[in-house]
Every structure is written in C-alpha cells, then in structure tokens.
Amino acid sequence: xxxxxxxxxxxxxxxxxxxxxxxxxxxxxxxxxxxxxxxxxxxxxxxxxxxxxxxxxxxxxxxxxxxxxxxxxxxxxxxxxxxxxxxxxxxxxxxxxxxxxxxxxxxxxxxxxxxxxxxxxxxxxxxxxxxxxxxxxxxxxxxxxxxxxxxxxxxxxxxxxxxxxxxxxxxxxxxxxxxxxxxxxxxxxxxxxxxxxxxxxxxxxxxxxxxxxxxxxxxxxxxxxxxxxxxxxxxxxxxxxxxxxxxxxxxxxxxxxxxxxxxxxxxxxxxxxxxxxxxxxxxxxxxxxxxxxxxxxxxxxxxxxxxxxxxxxxxxxxxxxxxxxxxxxxxxxxxxxxxxxxxxxxxxxxxxxxxxxxxxxxxxxxxxxxxxxxxxxxxx
Numbered sequence: 498x499x500x501x502x503x504x505x506x507x508x509x510x511x512x513x514x515x516x517x518x519x520x521x522x523x524x525x526x527x528x529x530x531x532x533x534x535x536x537x538x539x540x541x542x543x544x545x546x547x548x549x550x551x552x553x554x555x556x557x558x559x560x561x562x563x564x565x566x567x568x569x570x571x572x573x574x575x576x577x578x579x580x581x582x583x584x585x586x587x588x589x590x591x592x593x594x595x596x597x598x599x600x601x602x603x604x605x606x607x608x609x610x611x612x613x614x615x616x617x618x619x620x621x622x623x624x625x626x627x628x629x630x631x632x633x634x635x636x637x638x639x640x641x642x643x644x645x646x647x648x649x650x651x652x653x654x655x656x657x658x659x660x661x662x663x664x665x666x667x668x669x670x671x672x673x674x675x676x677x678x679x680x681x682x683x684x685x686x687x688x689x690x691x692x693x694x695x696x697x698x699x700x701x702x703x704x705x706x707x708x709x710x711x712x713x714x715x716x717x718x719x720x721x722x723x724x725x726x727x728x729x730x731x732x733x734x735x736x737x738x739x740x741x742x743x744x745x746x747x748x749x750x751x752x753x754x755x756x757x758x759x760x761x762x763x764x765x766x767x768x769x770x771x772x773x774x775x776x777x778x779x780x781x782x783x784x785x786x787x788x789x790x791x792x793x794x795x796x797x798x799x800x801x802x803x804x805x806x807x808x809x810x811x812x813x814x815x816x817x818x819x820x821x822x823x824x825x826x827x828x829x830x831x832x833x834x835x836x837x838x839x840x841x842x843x844x845x846x847x848x849x850x851x852x853x854x855x856x857x858x859x860x861x862x863x864x865x866x867x868x869x870x871x872x873x874x875x876x877x
Contacts, residue, residue: 498590503600506578506587514570521566522558529554546630553627557742560615564792564834567608568799568827571601575806576820584807598804598866605800612793617746621789624743643668643692643701657701659690667691671703673726684709685724701726741778741785749789753782784838787851794855795834801862802827808869830858 530551578584587597643649645662654677660670668690676682687706694700702725709718741749752774774782805823809816837851 499592502587502590502592506574506583507604509578510571510574513574514566517570518559518563518566521562522555525558525562526551526555529558549630550627553623553630556615556623557620560612560620563612563615564796564799565831567796568803568831571800572803572806572824572827575803579806579811584810594807595866597807598801601800601804602797602863605797609793609796612796613790616793617789621743621745624740625745628740628743671701671706673701673703680711680713682711684711685726687724741781744785746786746789749782749786753779753786756782788838791852791855792834795830798830798834798855798858798862799827801859801866802830804866 588594643657643659643662646660648656648658650656654675656674658672659668662668669688671687671690673685674682685703685706685708687703689705690701690703693702702723703721704723706724707718707720708724709716755774756776756779803823806820809819813819837854840851
C-alpha cells in the first residue's frame with residue numbers, strides 16, 4: 498500500500514510538472530522564435546533554416562525554466578494533497594514524515610542528474626548544431642539582405658549600401674566595402690547594379706563603377722563597366738563567432754584547467770582548441786561550467802524547502818501564512834541560485850566557496866528536518 502501511495506503522488510507531481518514545463522517552454526519558445534525570425538530575415542536565411550534553428554534552441558529553454566517549474570509544480574501538488582486531506586492517508590498507513598521527505602529528496606537528486614545531462618551535454622550540443630546549421634546554410638541576399646538606404650554588415654568583412662532598390666532587383670548608387678583586415682581592404686562604388694541568382698551562387702552584378710584597393714598601404718584603383726561580386730561561401734557575423742555556451746563541457750573543463758594551470762586526473766590540456774580560451778575570458782568559462790555542473794544540484798535544495806509544508810497541517814491557525822513563507826523562501830532560493838553567477842571571479846579559491854553552496858544548504862535543511870522530526874517523536 499505504501500508503494501501505491503508513493504506512486505500515486507509521484508505520478509500526480511510528474512504529470513503536472515511535465516505539462517507545465519512543456520507548456521511554459523513552448524510559450525517562451527514562440528516568443529523567442531519571433532526574435533529568431535528577425536535574425537533570419539536580417540541574415541537572408543530561408544524559412545527551413547529558421548524552423549530548424551528555432552527547434553534546436555528548445556532544449557536550452559527547457560533547461561532554463563526547469564528549476565522554476567520544478568518548484569512551482571511540486572509546491573502546488575503537495576499543497577493540494579494537504580488541502581484535500583490526502584496527506585493524512587500517508588500518515589494513517591504508517592508512513593512517517595521522514596520517510597516521505599526521504600522519498601522526494603532522493604527523487605530530486607535523480608532529477609538533478611537528468612538536469613545535469615541536459616545542461617552539460619544536450620544543450621551545448623544542440624547550440625553547436627544550431628550554429629553549424631547556420632554556418633553551412635546559404636545566404637539568400639535576393640530576398641532581404643540588401644535594404645534601401647541602409648548600411649548592412651551582416652556578412653563578415655563586407656559592408657553594403659544602396660541608395661535605392663527596385664522590386665525587380667536593380668540597385669542604384671551602390672557602395673561596397675570588403676575588408677580582410679585594417680591594412681587590406683577594397684572599396685567599390687557603382688552607379689547601378691542587379692541582384693542575380695545563379696546555380697553556382699548569388700551574384701551582385703555591378704555596372705559603371707570604380708574599385709579602390711588598399712594592400713599594405715599601397716593604393717590601386719580601376720574603373721569598370723561591369724563587375725561581379727559573388728556571395729557564395731561567405732559567412733554572416735551571426736554564424737562566425739562561437740559562443741561559450743556552444744562549446745562542449747569537456748572542452749570547457751580542459752580550457753579552465755589550462756587557464757588555472759591545474760593538473761587533474763592527468764587530463765591533457767595541450768590539445769585545447771577553444772575560441773577565446775584566454776585569461777581575459779576565464780570568468781566566462783567558469784560561469785558556464787558553474788551553470789552546467791553546479792546549478793542542477795540546487796534542485797534538492799528547492800525540494801527540501803517545499804517539503805517544510807509537511808511539518809504543519811491545514812488545521813494549524815497560521816497554516817496559510819506558513820505556506821506563503823515557504824513559497825517566498827523558494828523564490829528567494831531560485832533567484833539566489835541565478836544570482837550566484839554574478840559573483841564568479843577569476844580567483845579559483847573564491848569560486849570553490851560558491852561551488853559548495855548547494856551542498857551546505859542541503860546539509861543544513863536536511864539537519865533541520867532530522868532534528869525537528871526527532872523532537873516530535875520524543876515529545877510523543
């Protein structure tokens with residue numbers, strides 16, 4: 498009977514949890530998808546790229562909202578059980594409160610491991626795949642890339658301006674700058690031109706213009722009646738820069754060990770190939786590792802906080818106030834778990850103090866339960 502009771506409350510909690518989790522994630526995903534649409538349009542991507550890129554960002558949303566939904570869902574279900582006198586069934590069948598707390602505490606540890614896998618493996622992989630998908634997809638400049646009377650630097654190393662753009666794709670008074678570095682660049686001005694889509698790529702056909710080339714301070718120029726500028730295999734700025742959250746956890750750990758000059762389990766850090774793996778970016782690397790490897794273990798803390806609800810029944814005069822206090826404590830814990838990222842410093846020893854916060858909090862809360870419930874036994 499005990500197993501049946503535990504199974505029922507767990508099913509109720511998980512049902513409400515997953516429904517709320519996916520509902521909230523989908524709502525947030527829809528709002529973010531609108532922002533992604535603006536990026537795709539600015540980059541000149543087609544809708545298939547937009548849909549795939551949006552879907553690949555869904556695991557990130559799941560990971561971000563999971564701790565909040567976890568607390569609210571279990572808080573709601575346990576409160577509902579108390580209000581409907583369903584918790585009394587547990588106590589009447591010989592299940593003591595410490596057994597009840599242990600059951601949900603163990604489950605929260607299991608959920609922490611799932612969140613760890615999601616944050617440390619699935620999310621970085623999906624983010625990297627999304628970036629790679631953008632990098633390998635073609636840019637459709639005909640639809641949206643070049644805008645009238647607006648400088649556009651979406652493509653890496655290229656700036657384009659056109660005074661006017663007609664519906665048939667013809668342009669007038671075109672300015673185009675292609676820059677490899679500060680000492681090597683090319684500036685082209687053309688009176689008119691056309692956007693042409695060919696089988697081998699996308700072409701900007703320039704007519705009646707002049708090109709000025711600067712190569713190591715040497716300037717050359719030539720006039721032309723017709724010149725083609727090919728956009729094939731060019732990357733946009735949104736696909737060029739690899740973000741820290743897109744790097745695999747193993748690479749970030751190696752990068753961190755290399756920057757800290759630490760030797761751990763004989764891990765070879767000489768093969769680290771991580772963009773921006775430099776001392777100046779060390780705090781960002783550690784923040785990302787903290788978010789992936791430490792933050793998931795705040796879930797047992799949230800669970801222990803809401804399990805304080807079991808220490809009082811609805812018959813108590815101040816039960817409603819007690820419930821509000823527990824809810825607010827949970828909110829404070831949720832916000833604090835996010836705020837700790839702002840205190841990440843380059844100093845490794847100071848970061849260790851932040852890393853053990855979840856463990857210390859769990860020990861303190863669990864000790865409070867143990868002492869409180871044992872005192873109740875003694876009184877009885």
